[in-house]
Amino acid sequence: TLQAVSTRKGQTFHFGSTYDTYDANQSWFTSVFSTFYKHVVSENGCKWDATEPSQGTSSLTECLACQSFATTNGDTFRGHNTFWHSQTPSWLPGSFSASQVVNTIIPQHVQQEIQGMGASITSWDVVNEVVGDGVSNGMTPLQCVQNKKVWPTVTSDGSSTALVTDLSFIYAAFKTAFTYAGSSTRLAINEYNTGGQDAKTACIISLIQNIQNNTAIPFNRLAVGFQSHLTASTGGFYTKSALATTFSTLAALGVESMITELDISLNSNNQANLRYQAAIWGDYLDACLYAANCNEFINWDPRDDLSWRGTSAAATLFDGNGNPKLAAYEVAARLANYA
Numbered sequence: 001t002l003q004a005v006s007t008r009k010g011q012t013f014h015f016g017s018t019y020d021t022y023d024a025n026q027s028w029f030t031s032v033f034s035t036f037y038k039h040v041v042s043e044n045g046c047k048w049d050a051t052e053p054s055q056g057t058s059s060l061t062e063c064l065a066c067q068s069f070a071t072t073n074g075d076t077f078r079g080h081n082t083f084w085h086s087q088t089p090s091w092l093p094g095s096f097s098a099s100q101v102v103n104t105i106i107p108q109h110v111q112q113e114i115q116g117m118g119a120s121i122t123s124w125d126v127v128n129e130v131v132g133d134g135v136s137n138g139m140t141p142l143q144c145v146q147n148k149k150v151w152p153t154v155t156s157d158g159s160s161t162a163l164v165t166d167l168s169f170i171y172a173a174f175k176t177a178f179t180y181a182g183s184s185t186r187l188a189i190n191e192y193n194t195g196g197q198d199a200k201t202a203c204i205i206s207l208i209q210n211i212q213n214n215t216a217i218p219f220n221r222l223a224v225g226f227q228s229h230l231t232a233s234t235g236g237f238y239t240k241s242a243l244a245t246t247f248s249t250l251a252a253l254g255v256e257s258m259i260t261e262l263d264i265s266l267n268s269n270n271q272a273n274l275r276y277q278a279a280i281w282g283d284y285l286d287a288c289l290y291a292a293n294c295n296e297f298i299n300w301d302p303r304d305d306l307s308w309r310g311t312s313a314a315a316t317l318f319d320g321n322g323n324p325k326l327a328a329y330e331v332a333a334r335l336a337n338y339a
């Protein structure tokens with residue numbers, strides 16, 4: 001089915017989920033990632049704390065092992081992530097100056113990781129979660145990023161005051177990524193609670209344009225990742241048409257859109273909720289399938305018992321025994337319908 005989907009789209013549709021070599025149920029992973037999923041993201045193994053545990057030392061063992069799991073199963077591999085305020089190595093934030101961070105620490109880290117992982121990565125989350133939750137319409141990209149109070153913990157002292165005075169740390173990460181990534185690898189900003197017509201999504205759209213302006217990276221090498229950690233009971237998700245509008249705004253620029261971390265938490269694991277979950281899942285998949293510029297669709301954690309949302313949230317496509325849930329059948333049906 002995925003091959004037929006790709007044929008209709010005119011390019012490979014990367015449908016995948018997360019994996020790490022230390023996950024339980026390795027044989028289950030092998031079977032699901034050779035038949036159902038055909039795309040792999042390391043859940044934790046390519047994060048900064050894993051890849052540069054001491055400054056200047058490259059440690060890509062887990063990230064490479066996940067890539068090799070992908071290759072062995074005939075799957076593609078995506079990179080998550082080079083820069084995030086969370087899961088940073090213990091030597092950060094340290095007492096580095098802003099210019100040391102921007103001119104040395106970030107470029108060295110991004111080069112080490114992106115060069116080390118090779119040219120075949122479909123896309124890299126170059127920066128993860130840099131926009132604040134309290135943004136409002138009309139904010140400049142700098143204001144959007146300054147609103148992320150937690151972000152300066154990487155670049156300064158961990159106080160709650162935003163100390164970022166410009167976006168040079170983001171440009172540094174992107175410029176380095178562009179230099180060392182494969183020529184068809186997309187370079188992404190990845191963000192949660194985005195996708196519709198709201199202030200945070202507006203920030204993301206203006207930020208990606210600002211990054212293009214200041215780095216000269218062509219739009220057709222850039223991407224926006226929509227994490228999509230949803231909670232069914234709160235209505236905290238977007239309609240298919242709201243997503244379509246956002247994706248087409250980015251398409252007009254030549255920027256790719258991706259659903260990078262979809263999971264849908266339930267407050268109770270009953271039939272009605274599972275049906276609701278399947279419907280939301282199907283709409284997110286359709287929004288991506290029917291957008292020419294959406295070609296990666298990733299579910300965060302492939303089974304409920306391994307999900308970061310907690311087993312009882314039942315937020316994934318497969319239950320705690322590894323059996324497909326209604327949402328998995330819905331996904332298969334939507335893929336077949338599109339194909």
Ligand code: XIL
Nearest residue numbers: 043044080128190227229261300308
């Ligand atoms: C989560 C992992 O799933 C957990 O195993 C880990 O303990 C914390 O990070 N947004 C992201 C992901 O970009 O990297 C996070 O992954 C989930 C939220």
